[in-house]
Amino acid sequence: MTPNSKPDSDFPWWLVILCITGAVLFWQVLSSQVYAAALNTLMKGIGITIAVALIAYIGACLIGLGLAVMGLSRFVVLRQTARLYIEVMRGVPIIVLLLYVAFALSPALVIAVNWVITPFGLDPWKTRDFPLIARAVIALMLAYSAFLAEIFRAGLQAVDKGQIEAAQALGLNGWQRFRHIVFPQAFRTILPPLGNDFVAMVKDSSLVSVLGVSDITQLAKVTAAGNFRYFETYNVAALLYLTMTVGLSLILRRIEARLRQRTER
Numbered sequence: 001m002t003p004n005s006k007p008d009s010d011f012p013w014w015l016v017i018l019c020i021t022g023a024v025l026f027w028q029v030l031s032s033q034v035y036a037a038a039l040n041t042l043m044k045g046i047g048i049t050i051a052v053a054l055i056a057y058i059g060a061c062l063i064g065l066g067l068a069v070m071g072l073s074r075f076v077v078l079r080q081t082a083r084l085y086i087e088v089m090r091g092v093p094i095i096v097l098l099l100y101v102a103f104a105l106s107p108a109l110v111i112a113v114n115w116v117i118t119p120f121g122l123d124p125w126k127t128r129d130f131p132l133i134a135r136a137v138i139a140l141m142l143a144y145s146a147f148l149a150e151i152f153r154a155g156l157q158a159v160d161k162g163q164i165e166a167a168q169a170l171g172l173n174g175w176q177r178f179r180h181i182v183f184p185q186a187f188r189t190i191l192p193p194l195g196n197d198f199v200a201m202v203k204d205s206s207l208v209s210v211l212g213v214s215d216i217t218q219l220a221k222v223t224a225a226g227n228f229r230y231f232e233t234y235n236v237a238a239l240l241y242l243t244m245t246v247g248l249s250l251i252l253r254r255i256e257a258r259l260r261q262r263t264e265r
Contacts, residue, residue, distance in 0.1 A: 015246075015250075018242065018246060022239060022242070022243065025235060025236075025239050026239075028235075029236070032232070034227070034229050034232045035232050035235075035236060037227075038220075038223055038227075038229065038232055038233045038236040039236050041219055041223050042216050042219050042220055042223070042233075042236055042237055042240060043240075044214070044219060045214055045215045045216040045217075045218065045219040045220075046216060046240065046244075048133070048213060048214055048215045048216075049202070049205050049206075049215045049216050049244075050202075050244075052133065052136060052137055052140065052205045052208055052213070052215065053140075053198070053201045053202045053205040055137050055141075056136075056137045056138075056140035056141045056144065056201060056205070057144065057197075057198050057201045059137070059141040059145070060140070060141045060142075060143075060144035060145040060148050060201075061145075061148055061194075063141065063142075063145035063148075063149075064144070064145040064146070064147070064148030064149040064151070064152050065148075065149075065152050067082045067085060067086060067145065067146070067149035067152075067153075068082075068149045068150075068152035068153040068156060069156075070082035071083065071086075071149065071153050072153065072156060072157070082149070085146065086146045086149055086150065087146075088146075089142060089143055089145065089146035090146045090147065092143075094139070094140070094143045094204055094207055095207050095210060097139050097142065097143050098135075098136060098139040098140075098207055098208065098210060098211065099210070100139075101135050101136075101138055101139035101142070102132065102135040102136070102139065102211050105138075106127065106130050106135050107127045109130070110125045110126070110127050110129075110130055113125050132211045132212060132213055133208070133211075133213050135211065136208035136211050136213050140201065140204065140205065140207075140208070144197065144201060147197060148194070148197060151190050151193045151194060151197070152186070152190060154189075154190070155186035155187070155189040155190035156182060156183075156186050158185075158186065158189050159181070159182050159185045159186055160185075163181055163185075164177055164181060164182065167180070167181045188259055191252075191255070191256060191259065192252075192256055195248075195249075195252035195255075195256070196252075198248065198252075199245050199248050199249055199252075202241070202244055202245055202248065203241065203245060206241070209221060216237055216240055216241065217237060220233050220234055220236070220237040
């Protein structure tokens with residue numbers, strides 16, 4: 001082994017350190033009433049956090065894939081429309097987009113819906129009937145779809161054009177080529193960045209607390225403001241987020257390793 005070479009697999013000392021730190025914090029939770037009370041309260045926000053991240057991510061993937069296909073279209077209007085959307089969404093901070101969707105776009109959407117349904121005798125919507133959690137999901141969906149679109153585009157472009165031409169010569173139409181040739185190969189390429197973005201989505205879901213959505217971060221803010229135990233409360237919040245993100249990262253690494261083994265066979 002040369003001095004500049006790296007071993008194939010380093011022992012995960014970082015994971016050992018995290019496990020020891022987590023064990024210490026869990027011991028404090030079990031032995032301290034303050035930690036235990038904070039954990040019991042913050043655990044109620046785990047479901048909201050996961051639901052927001054998962055729903056927003058699925059929607060962002062669908063929008064992002066559509067944008068990637070539009071960006072690779074032979075029609076210039078579709079390409080330019082996709083590029084405009086991507087550049088705008090990537091240029092606006094997520095927290096600004098959250099506030100814009102919640103307090104500017106949502107009322108306009110309610111007005112548009114009322115304009116459509118009122119002639120049919122239906123009861124008009126009210127802005128307060130539009131749940132804040134739905135506004136937060138839409139905002140995260142729009143924000144992340146732009147980043148995922150670039151990931152999908154890079155994966156689709158990485159597929160060998162010769163295979164696409166061969167599939168076309170065999171008589172496969174555009175959808176069949178995409179379904180059987182292009183997307184399966186692109187998926188193996190884009191899986192790592194897709195997994196990283198999902199982990200990032202779980203962390204960025206904490207931004208929905210600015211809208212008052214009762215996720216982990218919002219419950220931590222309310223709890224700390226009530227008991228003035230900021231150190232203990234935010235320790236528990238950090239521990240919950242770390243548990244979710246590190247656990248997801250390990251699962252995704254395992255999936256990537258299995259896919260790599262199948263590809264090498």
